[in-house]
Amino acid sequence: MGKTTRLTVSLDATVYEWVTRAAAAQGRSVSAVINEAVRRDLVRDSLAHMPIVPEDDALTTTAAAAEQARLAHGER
Numbered sequence: 001m002g003k004t005t006r007l008t009v010s011l012d013a014t015v016y017e018w019v020t021r022a023a024a025a026q027g028r029s030v031s032a033v034i035n036e037a038v039r040r041d042l043v044r045d046s047l048a049h050m051p052i053v054p055e056d057d058a059l060t061t062t063a064a065a066a067e068q069a070r071l072a073h074g075e076r
Contacts, residue, residue, distance in 0.1 A: 009034070 011019065023033045 019033055023030045026033065035059050
């Protein structure tokens with residue numbers, strides 16, 4: 001996994017119960033369950049805010065070049 005940092009976190013009683021039950025059901029540590037949940041949430045959040053940019057494929061590039069050439073020659 002790489003470098004880790006120790007962090008103390010306060011959870012409300014209900015969330016703590018959910019985490020401990022999930023950890024027990026999955027045979028994992030509470031820390032592992034929390035780490036996975038945070039990673040998943042951060043990735044989902046960051047992906048939701050990324051702009052959607054169309055791929056610059058050969059067809060798009062060729063069409064754009066043809067359009068620029070047409071406009072440069074005064075064609076409509």
